[in-house]
Amino acid sequence: MRIAILIHHAYGIGGTIRTTLNSAQALSGRHDVEVVSVFRHRDRTVFDPGPGVRLRHLVDLRPDSPDHDHPDHQRPSRHYPRADGHYTRYSALTDARIEEYLRTCDADVIVGTRPGLNTLLALRAPRGPVLVGQEHLTLACHSRRLRLTLRDAYPRLDALTTVTETDAADYRSRMRLPGVRVEAVPNGVPEPAVAPADPGAKWVVAAGRLAPAKRYDLLLRAFARVVAERPDWRLRIYGAGPQRDRLRDCIDSLGLYNHAFLMGAAHPIESEWCKGSIAASTSSLEAFGMTIVEAMRCGLPVVATRCPHGPAEIIKDGVDGRLVTMNDVGAIAEGLLELIDDDDLRRRMGAAARDNARRYDPALVAERYTDLFTELASRRGRGARLGTARTTAHRARGALLSTAFTARDGLRRARAATRSKGSAA
Known part of the structure; x- marks a missing residue:
C-alpha cells in the first residue's frame, strides 16, 4: 500500500x-x-x-x-x-x-x-x-x-x-x-535506547513547551512545598517557549534557585528523563500527553493533573503514576511527596510504567x-x-x-x- x-x-x-x-x-x-x-x-x-x-x-x-x-x-x-x-x-x-x-x-x-x-x-x-x-x-x-x-x-x-x-x-x-x-x-513512542531511570535519583523531571497551558508555575509552587519537607530533591524542566522569563522570575521569588532549573530544549530527551526518578505533568490542557508516555517508557512514574483527554487514558492511577486534581498546588505537592517519601512505591510504579507504556510502541x-x-x-x-x-x-x-x-x-x-x-x- x-x-x-x-x-x-x-x-x-x-x-x-x-x-x-x-x-x-x-x-x-x-x-x-x-x-x-x-x-x-x-x-x-x-x-x-x-x-x-x-x-x-x-x-x-x-x-x-x-x-x-x-x-x-x-x-x-x-x-x-x-x-x-x-x-x-x-x-x-x-x-x-x-x-x-x-x-x-x-x-x-x-x-x-x-x-x-x-x-x-x-x-x-x-x-x-x-x-x-x-x-x-x-x-x-x-x-x-x-x-x-x-x-x-x-x-x-x-x-x-x-x-x-x-x-x-x-x-x-x-x-x-x-x-x-x-x-x-x-x-x-519508541522504546528508548538508554538504560531505565534510576529510582534512587532525587530528581523530578518535566518536559514540554514553556507555555501557559503547561502550568509550570503550579509545578514550581508545588515544588516549593516539596522542598520545605525534602530539601535534598531537585527539579529540572526541559523545553523552550514564551514563559521562560516568567518562570525564571517565579523560581527566584520562591527561593528555588538552588532546587529548580530551566534546562532549555533537549534532543534526544530520553537521556534526560533517565536522570530523574519521577516525572511531573501539570497541564490544564493536553491533547494526548506524549511526554507522559516518553517518561513512562524510560521507567518513571508520572504525577499528572487529571486534565481533559490524555493523562487519564495513559496513567493507571496508583499503579504506574498518580492523577491529581487540576490547578491544585496542594494536590500536586502531595502526589510528588507520596512518591518521594516511599522508595519501594517509586520503584514499583516505575517498573509498571515501563511495562504499561509498551502499548504505545510505534x-x-x-x-x-x-x-x-x-x-x-x-x-x-x-x-x-x-x-x-x-x-x-x-x-x-x-x-x-x-x-x-x-x-x-x-x-x-x-x-x-x-x-x-x-x-x-
Whole structure:
C-alpha cells in the first residue's frame, strides 16, 4: 500500500512532527511511505524519519531558495481555511504546490495531520485515494469558527483519527460526520535506547513547551512545598517557549534557585528523563500527553493533573503514576511527596510504567493504522476509482465549498468592520 502523509513541516521538534515520523517509520516496514512537508526551513530534520521513508517538501523557505522570495508567497491563500491558526503562513504558492501534488499523487491513502490540511484534502483532493484526517489537538480547543469549517469539510473524508477516546467521542457526538469512520489511535513512542531511570535519583523531571497551558508555575509552587519537607530533591524542566522569563522570575521569588532549573530544549530527551526518578505533568490542557508516555517508557512514574483527554487514558492511577486534581498546588505537592517519601512505591510504579507504556510502541500503532487503511481501501476498491468526469465534478464541488468558505469569511470581516465603524461613530 502506498501511503502519503501531509504535514505542515517535518523539520522542527514538535509533538506532531515526532509522532508523524515515528508512525511513518513503523509503517514503512510493510508499506511504501512518503512524508510530504509543505514547508522546509532547514537543511536537516531534527528527527530521523528512517531509511524506509521518503521525505519531500513542497515549498523551500531556506534563504538561498527561489521560493524564499517567490512573489506568489506574498499573496494570501485562497484554499487554506482562514480559521486555522496557521493560515497566515500559507499563500498562493502553497495553494499551487499542494494542488499539483494532490493532482499527481498516486498514493492509495493520503493522511492530513492538522485541521487546515485535512480541510484541503477533503475539498481539493481528487477522488480515488482514501482520505484520512488526523487530529493532534482536540475538538474542544478549536474555535467555533474552525469547528464550523470542519463541520462542512470533514464529511468528505473517509476517516478521522484522534489521539484519545475522549476526543473521538466528542467528534462522534458533536459533529455531523455521516459515513466517516472516527477512530482513536494514540501517538506512538519508541522504546528508548538508554538504560531505565534510576529510582534512587532525587530528581523530578518535566518536559514540554514553556507555555501557559503547561502550568509550570503550579509545578514550581508545588515544588516549593516539596522542598520545605525534602530539601535534598531537585527539579529540572526541559523545553523552550514564551514563559521562560516568567518562570525564571517565579523560581527566584520562591527561593528555588538552588532546587529548580530551566534546562532549555533537549534532543534526544530520553537521556534526560533517565536522570530523574519521577516525572511531573501539570497541564490544564493536553491533547494526548506524549511526554507522559516518553517518561513512562524510560521507567518513571508520572504525577499528572487529571486534565481533559490524555493523562487519564495513559496513567493507571496508583499503579504506574498518580492523577491529581487540576490547578491544585496542594494536590500536586502531595502526589510528588507520596512518591518521594516511599522508595519501594517509586520503584514499583516505575517498573509498571515501563511495562504499561509498551502499548504505545510505534509498531503496535502502525498495526492499527494498517488495519484501518486496509479496511477503508478494500471498501472503496482500487478498481472502483472514479472516472475523469466524476473526478472533475468532485474537485469542482470542493472548489465551490472552498469559495463559499472564503466568501463567508469575507462577509464576517465586512460585518465586523461595519460594527466597528458604528461603535466609533
